[in-house]
Amino acid sequence: MRKQSPVVVRRALETVVGRWSLVVGQLLLASAVCLYAGSAWAQAKTVVLKGGKLLTVSHGTIENGVLVISAGKIAAVGAAGSVKIPKDADVIDVTGMTVYPGLIDSESYLGLTEISAEDSTNDLIETSDEIMPHMHVYDAFHAESELIPVARLNGITNAIVAPQTQDTLPGQDAFIQLDGKSANDMLLSRDIAMPLNFTGEQRRNESWEKRKFPQTRMGLASQLRQAFIDARDYSERWAEYERQKSDTTKAEGKKDSPSPPKHDLKLEALLPYLQGKKTIVLAAKDASDLQTAVSLAREFNLKFVLNHISHSQRVLDYVASLNVPVIVGPIYEDPKDFERYDAVYRLPAELHKRGVKIAFASYDAHAVRNLPYAAGYATAFGLPHDEALKAITLTPAEIWGVADRLGSLDVGKTANVVVANGDPLNVKTDVKRVFIDGRQIPMTSRQTELRDRYSGQ
Amino acid sequence: MSRVTRIFFPVIIGVSLQVCAQQTPAAHNDVVIKNAVVMTVTHGNIQNGSVYIKDGKIAAVGKDVNAPSSAAVIDAGGKYLTPGIIDSHSHIALDDDVNEATSPVTPQMMMMDAFDYQDKAIYRGLAGGVTTSLLLHGSANMIGGQAVVIKHKYGASRDAMLFPGAPRSIKFASGENPKRVYGSKDQLPSTRMGNFAVQRAALVEAQDYMRDWDEYNAKVKRGDNDAKPPKHDLKLEALADVLRGKLLVQIHCYRADELLTEMAMAKEFGYKVRAFHHALEAYKVAGDLAAQGVAIATFSDWWGYKQEAWDAIPWNAVISMRKGVRVAIKSDSEDFARRLNQEAAKTMRYGGATEEEALKMITINPAWIIGVDDRVGSIEVGKDADLVLWEGYPLSSFGLPEKVLIDGDVYFDRSLPGFGMPHYREGE
16 A cells, blocks of 8 residues: 555544543543542552562562562562662562462453343444454443452453454454553553454354354355455555545646545454554464464465464464464363363463464453463473463563563563462462552452351351 | 275274273272372371272272282372262263253153263263262253263263162252243243242142052052052152152252242252252351251352352352351363362362362262262272372362272273273274
């Protein structure tokens, strides 16, 4: 494309506006802090976590370490004695505890559902059409969801929120932080990526009565192809319009200015992906679906990461040759009847062996808190422990383009930090403290309130 | 067909016949497991312990056991040995024949009639250390069908998988599921009032049926040759057995108020509730459950999937246990059945269950719920030799069954290729 379409120009403008409002927001926040210094949103004073075992993820384990949190950032990390403890800091003794970066869930439905069976509480997916790239989960994200405190009490501090998977193009993901004053605070990145689902589950073939196009994979693929071709044509039409307009302006005296093409939100939404500016999350399970989906993505030069690949054990070398990260799992998915019981459990280890970058996801809303256990279980099937922890911290931070801020205990990063009484990947481990943006999160949820109300009786 | 295949074809048949013949192991095993951390469940852990197995039973347990030199030796190498895991709520191996959802009262349904012994889920549970499961009717009906108890001897014949002499259990259900299933068809029940009215009416009908038969039998006993027998009715016969206390009553129930109502109804009609299943609000009325001796079979931390699961908390198991309720952690899912050890371990984190308490929730307690605690669920002399040897600590994210024995025979061995089953190889 020779010229930017107006769509892109508008997006750029929005970014500017967005930045400006961010600045204003920070000013407002600063004044709010002055007014309500005691509130949970206040930037707390400097906190020092002393004596814990620091799992930095980026530079190994530090026994008897010191971590300093200041102004929402990690200000210092190191062994006891090597780090200066600021005088006015709150020093918390975490001897015997493990300290690690906040965990990142690479696919969740947080904020899109409360009670699965109650439709009035669900904003998970628009199933009226299979091609819905103009759906933005940020429009539905419910910041006050009771599920969010439940998840963060187990150390999950950031997550991808995705629409559910019954459409091939169900809409665009957001990247969230699991604490903040409002949705605006918590939505760190809107439209961060777009799922393209090709698992067979998107076929409209539930029953004979309800069958309609596309009821086969051929249908799904042709529909996807048409959508991307339409989007390409659309951007060409706008480019052509821009050219004509510019020519008209130059050639003075000509009266007829060109009329602009009609706007189409669906096709506009596809453009950043078609231009390779944003990432497609390409979901497939069986090897054959994986290969079809990859061919499609290549046909349109899409930038992609892989998702699931649960039953692609026979093509793992091919997967490695693609040289893209894989969000793997859920590893609890049943193997096929012809597969050994651990065929899916072993996938993370097999991918790691082949040099593939992996990340884990809960693929859930209520069970987001169990994210570290999937990583833990994968270690029993051969994934090195360090890699398993990395797959829920630094690797997802890299995949989602936030590794400069999140994913490890490094100076300058956002202070999303977890303190627990043991191995973060073990089901037995109890999380004791969670910091998000340097704020110590109250260790309460609707569930702890119920526990406290009834356990004493 | 190529020449090679033709030549080998008879050989292949020969092999497969042999494999078939091997599918049920020898009836008399003679094995000693040495050098294990024996987690007996009922009388502590034995470091460097041994278990001697003879003819499918545990013949000796201790630091040193007297085993004949003929016994095959399994050196545990210091690994953990636990009883086989018992799943007190499962719907596997039923090929989706879980709910006869055409009437809210179907006690004459026998899950045995749907039991699909070739379902691979039995194998996958076995590989997760499960040796016994209670296969229940679903929760569409207020009164569902009668359960079947199986041992996970994948590859064995259908009848060899049935738990010999296990008591009969029947599934009741309440709450959202029955009212949704029948309400959506504009039938009774569509409310909780409707639910319990249906249940009460069925039990009253069964009382009348029982009375008619009692009267008839009394007449016959008196020598009244003109006495006309009442009509046999399978449905009422099953319910009469509930009232006679011949069936263990397993009730799917979530909300605290419904737990109380179900217990009141049991009292009114004179039967006992063996266990509440799911029972996600048991922690709110745990004292009442404990007073009635009713157990619960619950999830560790599943919640929020429907309105009646909204108050579920992961501390449910331990709060209820501390108030005297016998607690089991169950799967209700093909997935959870493969890692119940991890689910039980969560109770150590949520509420601080001890190792032994957590282990009880997937062994002796579910065994009691099924009514087979005198046979399985702990490592004790005289019990069935259903055992799991673990690689790694079982109550963690990391423990994996290395060998699983049922009735003294190794049914799963992780070190073997293919499916890891000594007696069964597919496709040969």
